[in-house]
Amino acid sequence: MPEGPTLAELGEAELIRRLGAFAPTGQFGDDAALLALGRSTPACPHRLQLVVNTDVLVEGVHFSDATTGATDVGWRAAAANLSDLAAMGCQDALGITVGLVAPGHTPWSWVEGAYAGMSELLIAHGGVLLGGDCSDGRQRLLAITALGRLADDRGGPIRRGDGRPGDHLISTGTHGLSRLGLALLQGADLPSLSAAERERAIGAHRRPRPRFDAVAALAGCRPTGLPWRVAGCDSSDGLAAAAEYLAVASGCTALLEQAALPVAAGLEGLAEAESWCLWGGEDFELVLALEPAWADALLEQLEGSSRIGILTAPQRAGALLWSEGGEPIRPPGEAFRHFT
């Protein structure tokens, strides 16, 4: 049959590009969707800006019983989703809906654990369970939609494409710890790590947190007179991917300082330290591009944040280069593939 390509043949990036053609232009360009509601009038000047994000987490693709208990599956699923709200500029969440699919033989105790994990995350970081649906299916999965809104009087949207040459690139935290935790859960033999370091890495993998606090700090330290313009996204796909997303969407090149990589404590001695910091993924920090004065104010304000590089005018060598030497930063061979 002349059915054309399969999803595996297309790959995820091309699939998303094609699906984006069914949405209004530009709608698929950010971590989540922005939806302006209500009329702005002199008496009611504040438009409500809603942020909506959907993530699907599938057993065997995004989580596994081998490394993640039910409660952690729930926490991680909700945290990943709320992280996308933070990446759009939300300082809290309104709530989530959950589509649960599971085979009939699934123990209720697993479902109970997953919902308990989501509830714990919501209690810790804001929002409630708004509703959902459930169905029989061959594979366990959670399809979560999170709703948030921008705090119009205290902040604005964060878009991937709002960066400009000269912006400083800020990471709200260190990277690589979640990937280290995953390696430990998968049985990696890393005898140099202390018990406390192991525990911290596994905790980072199992219990990531959405950085609403970093967005609040960002909004709180904007220099007087500077208009709201922040580019950013979260580092769920890895620090390097986040910087590249910003650079490409903003029509810039990102230069990362190799000497300033925000490598998490505990990775220092490991051969994989740089690779896991850049490409490990799932640290769920924010990577932001800001005017230098605002960047400096944020570094002052937000513990754990650091300057990792700058945006420049687009360079022929690529969208993601080392400051030192100008060579392209390339992923190792093992990048995560969504369709196999």
Place this chain on the structure above:
Amino acid sequence: MPEGPTLAELGEAELIRRLGAFAPTGQFGDDAALLALGRSTPACPHRLQLVVNTDVLVEGVHFSDATTGATDVGWRAAAANLSDLAAMGCQDALGITVGLVAPGHTPWSWVEGAYAGMSELLIAHGGVLLGGDCSDGRQRLLAITALGRLADDRGGPIRRGDGRPGDHLISTGTHGLSRLGLALLQGADLPSLSAAERERAIGAHRRPRPRFDAVAALAGCRPTGLPWRVAGCDSSDGLAAAAEYLAVASGCTALLEQAALPVAAGLEGLAEAESWCLWGGEDFELVLALEPAWADALLEQLEGSSRIGILTAPQRAGALLWSEGGEPIRPPGEAFRHFT
């Protein structure tokens, strides 16, 4: 292992009851979730009331290649979801997010068809594709979240529990045609039907429509001075189930008139006519409980609507009875089970 019951052992109703315990009290009681946003002030009197609904449609459970092409799968999925917005009182939709799961060997042409079907539905009935996610998985499925809002100045919410004894029960249209269409698609031999009747039934099954128009008519014909109080839900699970949901949530009993069943044209001669009208499901009409004066105004206003019974004080014989004789209305043995 003392793991307790499986989902199949619990059944869907008990599963939903248990999941509802993770949400604020009453949050799981309606077709969709209602979320009040914004402060009401003298200068800005209108609170924004957002409606959010999530439906998951799984291959082999909710749709099958044998009866439904990709475009119809997409249309039906979006229509079912928007129908829940209408059932909450929305007169249009803001948009949907779509979580797509499919095996890597899925042809792009199927995905393209499903998204084209969703787009057609949105173009016809309002709303845009806001965003989504996609993932590899063993089974095709669509997890759709629809967003709508109540038109504060022209209407209000429709809740299942807002019915009162004395309310008239109104169906916005006839029932059973979608089930007839499904039977035809599954190869049922019904020689008494004309070609036009077959086509109409199959069309009803493949292309249901959300009844936003009925909600607009309802809002437009409210008798002067009558406060907004409407109980209702959609008939996706069948006319009888819808009437029973209203009755139970409102603490009433629903009496249906057997002589006034809104049986769709084309079913008259069939042995299954009454059963498919009551229990066939997926007609996606609205079943409403209204003050008699408002009910009369709606019947006048909305072509195809009809009075199907009344709500009374709760009766010992059950929540869903025949007007004629007072016997309970019982489902046939083949009710749809979500977990097997």
